[in-house]
Amino acid sequence: MKKLLDTLHKIEPDKKTSPFLHTLFDGFFTFLYSPNSTTVDGGVHMRDGMDLKRTMIHVVLALQLCYLFGTYNIGHQHYLAMGDPAYDGLFEGFHLKLIYGLIILLPLFVVSNLVGLGIEFWYAARKGHAIEEGYLVSGALIPLIMPPDLPLWMLALAVAFAVIIGKEAFGGTGMNILNIALLARVFVFFAYPTEISGDQVWVSGYDKLAAGAAPSYDSYQHLMMGIFDGLFGLFDWATFEAAAAGQAIVDGYTGATPMGLAYAGGWEAVTDVYTTSQMWWGTIPGSIGETSKIFVLVGALILIVTGIGSWRIMLSMFLGAMAMAIIFNMWGATPFMEVPWYYQFYMGSFFFAMAFMATDPVTASSTNTGKWIYGFLIGAIGLLIRVINPAYPEGWMLAILLLNVFAPLIDHYVLEANISRRLARAKVKTAA
Amino acid sequence: MKPTNILRTLIVLAFLSSTNLLMAQTSGSSLTSIAFGAVVIALLLAVLFSVGGNVLKIKAKEIGADASGENYGIFPRMDEIAGKKVPDYTTNGSYHKLKKGFTVNIKGDAAKRISQPKVNTYAVSPKNFHGMSPIPKVVVAVGDKVKAGDVLFYDKKRDNIQYCAPVSGEVVAINRGEKRSIKEVVILADEKQISRAYDLPSLDTSRETLIEFLLGSGVWPMITQRPYQVVADPSDDPKGIFISTFDTAPLAPDLSYIVRQGDNSAAFQKGLDVLNRLTSGKVHLGISANASDSVAPAFKNATGVEKHYFEGQHPVGNVGVQIHHIDAINAGERVWTLDVQGVITIGKLFLNGTFDTTRLVALAGAEYKAPQYVLTKQGANVGDLVKDALTTDHVRLVSGDPLSGKKVTTEEYLEFHADQLTSLEEGDYYEMFGWLVPTKPKVSLSRTFPGFLFPDVKVKADTNTHGEKRAFVVTGQYEQVLPMDIYPQHLMKSIIINDFEKMEGLGIYELAEEDVALCEFVCTSKQPLQQILRQGLDLMREQG
Known part of the structure; x- marks a missing residue:
């Protein structure tokens, strides 16, 4: 261990002559070793064991189940759409589904982190700062909220936009106003609406979701599948080639999202296509990481127990959405409004937004009272957008970004209340 | 109920409900077999949990968790569910239970034992007083003989406040720091201590005369003003004087133990009587209502003051927190605060007619061979205090508590208000993946460390x-x-x-x-x- 440390110190680049290399080195070195810095006089002499790296990594850890299931579900949906009864069951064709998921997801993950971290490193070197950990979480979140077949250049562009305009322009980690991950998604949403919006589900590997459409792979996917087919052949397992041969989307595959169905025909229309248990466990098409309610909730629980995510925001957001859904139930003007309020939580990405997006401490309200208001409004407005907006029946991304903008205002009024309390206290004194 | 107990209960409940779920799925079997299965599973679980609970308790003892009745098992005890009662001595004052806070539980509490190391030099440093001009007017010269209570220097901005010698002896150095500022005035103490003689005023005399006397006597700097935490301005009439009689900072001395020594109790009461004359408001005493503290009678039976009982974790012992709950400071208002040993020094002046800065200082921290109290005087030399007392020289000494004290070297002197000299290991080490998988236990508010389940386990602190x-x-x-x-x-x-x-x-x-x-x-x-x-x-x- 001592040797490694010495070697590392020897190869440390000079900060003056090569600032970028030094920043890079520093980033990786502090990743490997907690620094040997000690407290300075004029402040505390001992510090809490918690730092920002540990905070961030716990969010990433909480996401791991979503990653595991998301990867698998990409493949599962791909083969489910083919309608080959050999792959209908969740665990049939396990190796094919898992590897297919990896082939799709890994490039997204790599591109998201290469572009995002690259920009962070570059800015850190320019400013002479240490690399801050903010992108650790954003980089893990962004692939999970994208459609699986998003072109990589689009992802790269979205990430660059989010990090440069959303974060670095405002001063880096801790200074941004809008949630970085959602900013990347909203960029794709508005810049390339054909890729992400609409009422059609996202199933990887098809140019269009219509009966008779055959799976189509690009050259990278062909290459990877070929490599793995060779491997599978050794074990006498089913190969990608055999599985895809002559297969096409079956008749009756609607390709509609649960919410698209609910918008048109209420809860019955949804349950005609998806069962509640499918929606709850997440074996439905969607963005990569958000489909499984149960695994997202496990992540939320990890965040709450460790105290990393604000339970106030999560609870109030749930209450807000619930209140809005109950109001809609009573109103009942459209089929979507009549969906029983508790079934609203089976559809869409409410829980993912609640656990991982709304709780971002930088962009959320920073006062505890403010967090209650902030969460409640996200819940209420998000559901309003989901149910009323005909173009795109889901609202959490837009609701959270909207409330990100309003969070400082909410805090302002909470602080003003604190100031008034203090003034009132002084007034009572002088009066008495 | 403590959060750890809630967690324990939840774990038990979760397991119980999971067995219910299991049973619900065994459809088709008769009611009796379900009931039988339930009993068997319940029994098995009970055995498993009691064994597990006992193993936990044994482990807790092995790793040195406090054995004084703290629950380390899985199940909450009955008294924990019912909640602890308010101590019965709190009836003669207001009662405040503060939920927020955090106990920084580190090793090295001072044992209730008093030693008396030989200290040669003492010093008073203008740097200990916020807002003072960096170059005060020094009225002594190197070589001068001074008695305890003789003036050493005064602030040019407020020349009626005098800073006096804590001991009698010879001025051996006037050390200067940056830009010719006075760093400290050092006195080589006499073998036999003599105090300046005082003409004590009666406590019935006017407030002005009393303040005049306090200013001239050298005890005035014991009084601190809030806001700003500076030496009190004698022309102010504070709306109250606040004294906290317990310190919740990590490794802090037990002030109840200190006030029990010698004639400290009488001096403390006398000091309170004097302070009562200084304000048109009241003198407020913040007293611990924590069940773990044994509060000295000098505090809970003090007369002529308003008593306020506080229960909670650090920083509940901070006078600022107590003021906030008793009578918060509004813009334009002034309050004065003192620490307990400051009150005792004022009390001794009026009891004995001597300037006596004798105080107990806790040498606390894991780097001491035997953490304990030392009997010394204000501004004692740090090197003399810790001579042969430390286990290592890779150590940081802090005059005061580890969170708000000042770093001192062995050539330097105790801070004016210090009643604690803390030792901490210097933490200049690299820790591989320290942020991800900590290799040693750390104190933390965060529940990402397993330590949050065992808040009473003491951890060795360092300065990393x-x-x-x-x-x-x-x-x-x-x-x-x-x-x-x-x-x-x-x-x-x-x-x-x-x-x-x-x-x-x-x-x-x-x-x-x-x-x-x-x-x-x-x-x-x-x-x-x-x-x-x-x-x-x-x-x-x-x-x-």
Whole structure:
């Protein structure tokens, strides 16, 4: 261990002559070793064991189940759409589904982190700062909220936009106003609406979701599948080639999202296509990481127990959405409004937004009272957008970004209340 | 009920409900077999849990968790479910239970034992007093003989406040620091201590005469003014005088133990009587209502004062927190605060007619061979105090508690108000993946460390920062450990951008560095909150 440390110190680049290399080195070195810095006089002499790296990594850890299931579900949906009864069951064709998921997801993950971290490193070197950990979480979140077949250049562009305009322009980690991950998604949403919006589900590997459409792979996917087919052949397992041969989307595959169905025909229309248990466990098409309610909730629980995510925001957001859904139930003007309020939580990405997006401490309200208001409004407005907006029946991304903008205002009024309390206290004194 | 107990109960309930679920799925079997299965599973679980609970208790003892009745098992005990009662001595005052706060539980508590190391030199340093001009008027010269209580120097800005010799002896050095500022005036103590003689006024005399006497006697700097945490201004009439009789800071001395020594109890009461004459308001005593503290009669039976009982974790013992709950400081108001040993020094002046700065100082921290109390005087030389007492020289000595004290070397001297000399291991080590998988236990507010389940296990502290400084990211953390109606993070930001109106509105007057020290400790972003606050306080004071 001592040797490694010495070697590392020897190869440390000079900060003056090569600032970028030094920043890079520093980033990786502090990743490997907690620094040997000690407290300075004029402040505390001992510090809490918690730092920002540990905070961030716990969010990433909480996401791991979503990653595991998301990867698998990409493949599962791909083969489910083919309608080959050999792959209908969740665990049939396990190796094919898992590897297919990896082939799709890994490039997204790599591109998201290469572009995002690259920009962070570059800015850190320019400013002479240490690399801050903010992108650790954003980089893990962004692939999970994208459609699986998003072109990589689009992802790269979205990430660059989010990090440069959303974060670095405002001063880096801790200074941004809008949630970085959602900013990347909203960029794709508005810049390339054909890729992400609409009422059609996202199933990887098809140019269009219509009966008779055959799976189509690009050259990278062909290459990877070929490599793995060779491997599978050794074990006498089913190969990608055999599985895809002559297969096409079956008749009756609607390709509609649960919410698209609910918008048109209420809860019955949804349950005609998806069962509640499918929606709850997440074996439905969607963005990569958000489909499984149960695994997202496990992540939320990890965040709450460790105290990393604000339970106030999560609870109030749930209450807000619930209140809005109950109001809609009573109103009942459209089929979507009549969906029983508790079934609203089976559809869409409410829980993912609640656990991982709304709780971002930088962009959320920073006062505890403010967090209650902030969460409640996200819940209420998000559901309003989901149910009323005909173009795109889901609202959490837009609701959270909207409330990100309003969070400082909410805090302002909470602080003003604190100031008034203090003034009132002084007034009572002088009066008495 | 404590959070750890709630967690324990939840775990048990979760297991019980999972067995129910299991049974619900065994459809088709008859009711009796289900019932039988339930009983068997319940019995098995009961055995498993009681064994597990006992193993936990044994383990807890092995790793040195406090054995004094703390519950380390799985199940909460009956008395824990019912909740603890308020101590019965708290009936003669107001009672405040503060939920926010955090106990920094580290090794090295001073044993209740008093030694008396030989200290040769003592010093008074102008740097100990905020807001004083850096070059005060020194009225002694090297070689002068002084008695305890003789004037050493005074502040040119407020020349009626005099700073006096804590001991009798010979002035051996007037050390200068940066830009010719006076660092300290050093006195080589006499073998036999003599005090200056005083013409004691009666306590019935007018307030002005009394203040005049206190100013001339040398005890005045014991009185601190809030806001700004500076030596009190004799021309003010404070709205109250506040004294905290317990210290909840890590490794802090037990003030109840200190006041029980010698004639300290009588001196403390006498001091309170004097202070009572200085304010048109009241003298307020903050007293511990924590069940673990054995409160001295001198505190709970003190007369002529308002008593306020506080229950909670650090920083509940901070006088600033107590003032906030008793009678918070509004803009334009002044209050005075003293520490217990300061009151005792004033009391001794009136009891015995001598200037006696004798005080008990806790040598606390894991780097001492035997952490204990030492009997010494104000401004004692650090090197003399810790001679042969340390186990290592890779150590940082802190005059005061580890969160708000000042770093001192063995050539330097105890701070004016210090009743604690803490030793901490210097933490200049690299820790591989220390942020991810800590290799040694760390004190932390965060529940990402397993230590949160065992809040009573003491951890060895060091000065490592455990991470690098970052921008403010995490929110709500400071509020969790500051039991005041204040938003520390927003206040800090308003200080950083020099927003006077916001600073005042958000309650800067109610805070001193020691009050935000715990916030600084828990800060994930490792921000220097105490420095920021001091910068704000100085700015506000300059603006008047």
